[in-house]
Amino acid sequence: xxxxxxxxxxxxxxxxxxxxxxxxxxxxxxxxxxxxxGDYVALMGPSGSGKSTLLNxxxxxxxxxxxxxxxxxxxxxxxxxxxxxxxRARNVGFIFQFYNLMPVLSAFENVELPLLLTDLGxxxxxxxxxxxxxxxxxxxxxEHYPSELSGGQQQRVAIARAIVTDPTIxxxxxxxxxxxxxxxxxxxxxxxxxxxxxxxTVIMVTHDxxxxxKARSIRQLDxxxxxx
Amino acid sequence: xxxxxxxxxxxxxxxxxxxxxxAVVAFGLLRTxxxxxxxxxxxxxxxxxxxxxxxSLVFSLPLAYSGKIRQIDGVKAVSYANxxxxxxxxxxxxxxxxxxxxPTYFDLxxxxxxxxxxxxxxxxxxxGALVGRRLADTYGFKVGDTVTLRGTxxxxxxxxxxxxxxxxxxxxxxxxxxxxxxxxxxxxxxxxAPRRVNSIGVYVIGLTxxxxxxxxxxxxxxxxxxxxxxxxxxxxxxxxxxxVSMTEAIVVAIRIVSYLVIFIIMAVMANTMAMTVRERMTExxxxxxxxxxxxxxxxxxxxxxxxxxxxxxxxxIFLTFPIAEKFGKATGTLFPAFRVHDETIHLQLAxxxxxxxxxxxxxxxxxxxxxxxDGLRNIG
Numbered sequence: 001x002x003x004x005x006x007x008x009x010x011x012x013x014x015x016x017x018x019x020x021x022x023x024x025x026x027x028x029x030x031x032x033x034x035x036x037x038g039d040y041v042a043l044m045g046p047s048g049s050g051k052s053t054l055l056n057x058x059x060x061x062x063x064x065x066x067x068x069x070x071x072x073x074x075x076x077x078x079x080x081x082x083x084x085x086x087x088r089a090r091n092v093g094f095i096f097q098f099y100n101l102m103p104v105l106s107a108f109e110n111v112e113l114p115l116l117l118t119d120l121g122x123x124x125x126x127x128x129x130x131x132x133x134x135x136x137x138x139x140x141x142x143e144h145y146p147s148e149l150s151g152g153q154q155q156r157v158a159i160a161r162a163i164v165t166d167p168t169i170x171x172x173x174x175x176x177x178x179x180x181x182x183x184x185x186x187x188x189x190x191x192x193x194x195x196x197x198x199x200x201t202v203i204m205v206t207h208d209x210x211x212x213x214k215a216r217s218i219r220q221l222d223x224x225x226x227x228x
Numbered sequence: 229x230x231x232x233x234x235x236x237x238x239x240x241x242x243x244x245x246x247x248x249x250x251a252v253v254a255f256g257l258l259r260t261x262x263x264x265x266x267x268x269x270x271x272x273x274x275x276x277x278x279x280x281x282x283x284s285l286v287f288s289l290p291l292a293y294s295g296k297i298r299q300i301d302g303v304k305a306v307s308y309a310n311x312x313x314x315x316x317x318x319x320x321x322x323x324x325x326x327x328x329x330x331p332t333y334f335d336l337x338x339x340x341x342x343x344x345x346x347x348x349x350x351x352x353x354x355x356g357a358l359v360g361r362r363l364a365d366t367y368g369f370k371v372g373d374t375v376t377l378r379g380t381x382x383x384x385x386x387x388x389x390x391x392x393x394x395x396x397x398x399x400x401x402x403x404x405x406x407x408x409x410x411x412x413x414x415x416x417x418x419x420x421a422p423r424r425v426n427s428i429g430v431y432v433i434g435l436t437x438x439x440x441x442x443x444x445x446x447x448x449x450x451x452x453x454x455x456x457x458x459x460x461x462x463x464x465x466x467x468x469x470x471x472v473s474m475t476e477a478i479v480v481a482i483r484i485v486s487y488l489v490i491f492i493i494m495a496v497m498a499n500t501m502a503m504t505v506r507e508r509m510t511e512x513x514x515x516x517x518x519x520x521x522x523x524x525x526x527x528x529x530x531x532x533x534x535x536x537x538x539x540x541x542x543x544x545i546f547l548t549f550p551i552a553e554k555f556g557k558a559t560g561t562l563f564p565a566f567r568v569h570d571e572t573i574h575l576q577l578a579x580x581x582x583x584x585x586x587x588x589x590x591x592x593x594x595x596x597x598x599x600x601x602d603g604l605r606n607i608g
Contacts, residue, residue: 104232
């Protein structure tokens with residue numbers, strides 16, 4: 001972590017548990033973590049260690065049971081559903097393992113989707129989308145539908161969708177988990193480039209040590225606790 | 229996105245649309261049957277009264293009442309008619325036949341439009357008959373044709389010469405009736421059954437104003453109170469509704485079936501939408517993660533339901549007209565007027581909207597409520 005910059009993510013005493021009937025299963029316990037702006041952090045750990053849950057909490061798609069979680073200076077734990085949705089739209093770019101593109105929308109329309117929540121006009125949206133798709137090297141595939149693209153290309157569209165709103169953080173949950181080695185390498189290089197050239201803060205969950213090696217720092221989770 | 233989503237599973241959407249088309253057509257057709265049932269009452273004038281024997285329509289009234297009714301204040305004109313109930317070739321060929329007092333009857337029914345020359349011919353010919361356009365079209369009657377009816381109430385074979393064909397001034401006018409001269413009936417009865425002469429089935433009373441209906445009806449009945457043939461006088465509409473009420477149970481059954489059809493297709497559509505939303509839960513969760521709210525998802529889900537239901541409704545309404553026309557022709561002259569009312573179309577549209585809303589309600593609620601992390605977990 002780059003200690004010279006102010007943390008964009010500040011986590012204090014964060015805890016999360018799931019309930020299975022009467023049983024309470026702790027998933028995260030007393031997590032304290034700072035992630036600086038422009039950092040690239042890989043969260044690793046065995047299955048069930050809580051790394052995806054931590055990522056979901058940072059991304060504002062799940063709520064902790066205790067502790068505070070500030071992202072970009074905002075305590076997102078206190079936001080209600082509507083405010084949290086608006087916050088996510090402005091501040092978080094999502095990269096999912098299975099891309100999660102809308103099958104009925106073209107690559108262009110998929111990338112445009114988050115911009116529909118902004119005040120941008122059609123022309124401005126088009127410019128943003130074109131730039132994002134050029135950035136991921138898919139300017140020649142704009143009108144293609146997800147079913148007409150390879151896995152690697154679909155993930156590139158998903159990355160373009162994640163960066164098109166210029167979010168504060170990029171969260172990636174196993175972004176190469178569904179890709180072959182060559183495509184995975186491409187995607188990791190792209191994420192690395194977004195971090196280095198555009199200064200995007202990236203938080204990535206991965207099982208793959210090779211993918212994690214691309215990050216500037218690796219945080220290990222084990223049984224819901226940060227190991228280092 | 230709404231339209232593309234609706235076309236994602238073309239077979240499923242297509243079958244659902246087809247189901248809605250069938251339901252909307254069936255609903256429209258059944259509603260039209262119910263409307264046709266009431267067509268006689270609907271077409272009835274408010275400024276005409278019908279006076280019949282108070283005991284039953286089966287019993288007649290004396291011809292002598294005619295002059296007395298004419299003297300009652302508020303009465304503009306009086307005419308009379310007898311239900312003939314004859315059979316044309318076979319019993320299947322049902323149509324209403326009336327022996328009417330030709331010189332006065334049609335003055336009370338301006339909605340029957342007859343060319344003046346044909347009306348003159350009809351008035352001059354004792355055996356002349358006037359038939360409605362629909363009746364003429366159904367049986368191929370032409371002016372000059374001889375038609376024989378086999379009497380059931382009035383025995384014997386009765387020959388008539390078609391002297392005119394009348395059209396309706398309004399869409400609701402009954403153009404399936406057969407009129408002939410009451411004098412022909414009376415003179416024939418004088419020969420074969422003298423005790424039945426000068427008998428009147430109903431008096432039709434024209435009023436000076438529709439607002440005097442109740443007053444004149446009461447005056448007519450009071451005039452013949454305690455006589456051998458007391459009268460029951462009511463507006464023409466009430467008289468017609470009296471016939472409809474005899475078959476009210478059938479009308480109610482048809483109404484119930486028409487709504488049952490809508491209810492069934494509602495369940496089918498709800499199933500389609502439930503399957504659709506269940507399959508797309510990950511997409512909805514993704515959209516929520518991107519910042520879209522429950523309202524956006526509601527627009528997508530309700531929009532898709534409305535597109536499917538709307539396509540079915542429009543096609544169904546479009547098809548209702550030719551099917552109703554064919555159905556009307558197939559039923560011959562059973563219904564006085566068989567046409568699709570504007571109200572039926574409005575109800576078809578309302579039913580389609582209701583189908584869409586009900587079908588989308590629960591899936592939409594589920595999609596809006598799903599936790600993002602649970603929705604995303606649906607993958608893999």
